[in-house]
Structure formats: C-alpha cells, structure tokens
Amino acid sequence: MEATPNSRTPAPDFWAAPIATHALAGDVRLPGSKSLTNRELVLAALADEPGRLHLPLYSRDSALMIDGLRALGTDIAPTGEVGPYGSDLLITPGPLRGDVRIDCGLAGTVMRFLPPLAALAVGDVVFDGDDGARRRPMRPVIDALRALDVAFPDDGGGSLPFTVRGTGAVHGGAIDMDASASSQFVSALLLSAPRFTNGLVLRHVGSRLPSIPHIDMTIAALRARGVTVDVPASGEWHVHPGPIRALDVTIEPDLSNAAPFAIAALVAGGRVRIRTWPTQTTQVGADLETLLPRWGARVTRDGDDLVIDGGDGVRGGAELPGVDLDLSRGGELAPAIVALCALASTPSTITGIGHLRGHETDRLAALAADINGLGGAVTELDDGLRIEPRPLHGGGWKAFDDHRMATAGAIVGLAVPGVVIDDIGSTGKTLPQFPELWAALVAATPAAGTARDR
Structure with missing residues (x-):
C-alpha cells in the first residue's frame, strides 16, 4: 500500500x-496524529536501526514527508500489518544523500523539519512547494542553519523555494532563534540535533512562544529514543549529541x-x-x-x-x-x-x-x-x-x-x-x-x- x-x-x-x-x-x-506521524518518521529516518510505525496517518502531509525522506535516502515500506486506515510502515535508515528536490506541498512540518536533515546529507537539496507554502515563514530555520555554518547557495531568501547545500555533517553549538511565528521552528532543529557533531543549545529570543505542547511532543519523542534533552529554562533547550534509538511506535489518534x-x-x-x-x-x-x-x-x-x-x-x-x-x-x-x-x-x-x-x-x-x-x-x-x-x-x-x-x-x-x-x-x-x-x-x-x- x-x-x-x-x-x-x-x-x-x-x-x-x-x-x-x-x-x-x-x-x-x-486516523493517527499528523504531528506525531511526521515527527516519528523523521526520527526513524535518523535512527541507528530500522523501526516501525503502527497506525500511522495516511494523508497528503504524511505522504509528502515520506516522499521527502525517501528522496534523502530512507527506505519506507508498508508492512503486512494493516490497520483501519492503512498499513504499518517499516522505516530503514540509509546514508543521507543530496542532489534531490523535495516537494513540501503546503506542509509546515516538511518544509521546516527536513532542511536540517538536508544539511546532514551530501549535495544540494532543493525545497519548494505549493504557492501558499511560499508565503509561509521559513526565515528562522534558514537563519538558524546559517548560524551553524550550513550554506544556502541560492541565498535562501527566507521562504520557499531555497536550496540547502549538505556537507554530510553539521557542527552544532549554541544559537538564538525567534520562534514567535511557529513552534515548528524549534522542533525542526531539535529533531536533527542529536546528529549534530556537538549537539545543540537553542535559545528562543522572541516575545512569545506559541503552541508549546508541540515542542513538548518533540522532546518526548526524542527522549523515548534515548536522546538526552535538557530544558534548563523556559525557552531554552540543550540536545546532547548521540545515537537515536530505533523503536516500534504506535501513533495516537x-x-x-x-x-x-x-x-x-x-x-x-x-x-x-x-x-x-x-x-x-x-x-x-x-x-x-x-x-x-x-x-x-x-x-x-x-x-x-x-x-x-x-x-x-x-x-x-x-x-x-x-x-x-x-x-x-x-x-x-x-x-x-x-x-x-x-x-x-x-x-x-x-x-x-x-x-x-x-x-x-x-x-x-x-x-x-x-x-x-x-x-x-x-x-x-x-x-x-x-x-x-x-x-x-x-x-x-x-x-x-x-x-x-x-x-x-x-x-x-x-x-x-x-x-x-x-x-x-x-x-x-x-x-x-x-x-x-x-x-x-x-x-x-x-x-x-x-x-x-x-
């Protein structure tokens, strides 16, 4: 399927x-949660061994995420176990590769969560999407990756389309970010941070931080896979470098x-x-x-x-x-x-x-x-x-x-x-x-x- x-x-x-x-x-x-499905797909693609998603969401947003991860080198295949809304998924991580294009559609999770993975790949990764997606804010993620020495050869003007030049590694370190417009900016960096050489210290510097439960969701998913995440103060997160454990995860409705x-x-x-x-x-x-x-x-x-x-x-x-x-x-x-x-x-x-x-x-x-x-x-x-x-x-x-x-x-x-x-x-x-x-x-x-x- x-x-x-x-x-x-x-x-x-x-x-x-x-x-x-x-x-x-x-x-x-x-059906399953879109927010959980797409977070777990990203973490499974970065994990050290294959894992499964039980009762994942099948929708346009999750399909775009699956297609994007496949383009980056992850094998994602339906299993024989079929739930009420589709098959379970077996996710087998592979070496992240570039020289591909990723269609983000109108999915905020795709356009924000995948650029940090693209920075860990080798080669250029072009991101684009629907006309409406080009109006959605992206600058905080682009600026954060630039602060981590990730290159954007087409200048990454703050919205789609843009190109990430992956070198196979991200040094990591401490950065500031204004995530006032979306908590997804924070989750985007946290999800990939265990694979950064020195992890990540991320500080929110904006006047407000909406949808905090979505950041809590990201942290819980990381910790469930053995990643150490510290929250020393409101609006500050420390993600330690290290492996991301493979899991079999059941997605909530x-x-x-x-x-x-x-x-x-x-x-x-x-x-x-x-x-x-x-x-x-x-x-x-x-x-x-x-x-x-x-x-x-x-x-x-x-x-x-x-x-x-x-x-x-x-x-x-x-x-x-x-x-x-x-x-x-x-x-x-x-x-x-x-x-x-x-x-x-x-x-x-x-x-x-x-x-x-x-x-x-x-x-x-x-x-x-x-x-x-x-x-x-x-x-x-x-x-x-x-x-x-x-x-x-x-x-x-x-x-x-x-x-x-x-x-x-x-x-x-x-x-x-x-x-x-x-x-x-x-x-x-x-x-x-x-x-x-x-x-x-x-x-x-x-x-x-x-x-x-x-």
Missing part, C-alpha cells in the same frame, strides 16, 4: 455541508482532528464518542476535554473512549455562552472553536492566535471573511478575533486551501442550512476521510425512544 498521492486536484470540490436534523449518536474512530466531531455534539445536540482517546498525551487536542465544558458540554471517559454530551445543542434550542479564551497553547483548535463561537448567544474573544496568520492561510482573516459572508460579525484583533453572534444564513464558505477552514465550515453548516464549502478536498492534508466520517456522524441517530424531532 502506497502513501496517499501528494498532488492536489485544482478543480473545485464543492460540498454542501450536511445540516443536523436530529440529535447525534456518533461513534468516531480517527489525531486529537486536533477530533475537534470538529467533539464540537458537533454542542451544535447538533446528543452524544459523540471518540474512540481510543489517550489518557496521557502531548497532543494539544487533549485540551478539548477541559475546554468543551465551558459551553455546557458534559465530557466523560468510558473505558478507552471520550464521550461528549452536548445536551440539546444549538439546533435543539440551547443557548451557548460566549467565552474569553487564550488559545496560545493550541492555536490549531481555533478555527473549530471560532465556528462554535459564531453560533453562541453572547460575544466571544479568542486571543493568543496571532501566529495563525502564517499558517496554510491567514486563518484570522479567513475566519472573519467566511463568517461575515454568512451574516456574522467577526473583527480581527492584533492577536485574535472578536466574535459577536448574529443570525447566519447559507452561502459559500471558502477553504483557502486550509483543512481546518474546511472543517470549521462543516461545523457552521450543522446549524445553518445551505453552507457550501468550496474545497472539501483540502481536508486531505491531515484527514482524507473527513467527508465520509462527517456524513456518518450526522446520519447516526440515537436509539429508539431517545431521538428528538426538530
């Missing part, structure tokens, strides 16, 4: 978001991709069960367990599962409160939460998400444009959004090539008839099965005697 093709079809992929006509009784099993499904219970009413929710995790999506009760959801654990009871839901007449919420820990949850706030009864202010302007699209501008286009009132702030609920009407919802924008539109469409998303295929970036899973969720009805007509 091959990885999902990494090409996008340019033709529009219009999708009428299904409206909820009854309370939900959903049972959702999600993607908890950030769980957000639309969990929030659906508050919009449509009823219950949604998310299968195999980990009890301990570094995924920021775990924050949903404590965030959703702020809108009145009852969130409980049932064995290995998480169950979200949304009561009557918006479609059943419930009035959801607005919130003032700092989402700097987990900005990737913001599009789904902002969609929910647009359906609430009182205003909300979501802050700590200014860095989302540099994601697949400017998510703050995109959310404001889409919700306001349906009659809403969303105002952009320097570091977030102000949402004043208004009656919404149907109409077009632009995905802006952004998977989380597409799923946010699906949330609004549960309560607002006639919402049409222009590119549901953009969800293939991290969850190709989204349209089918969402349709099944909306169609699922409670047992006889508990369903309510609307």
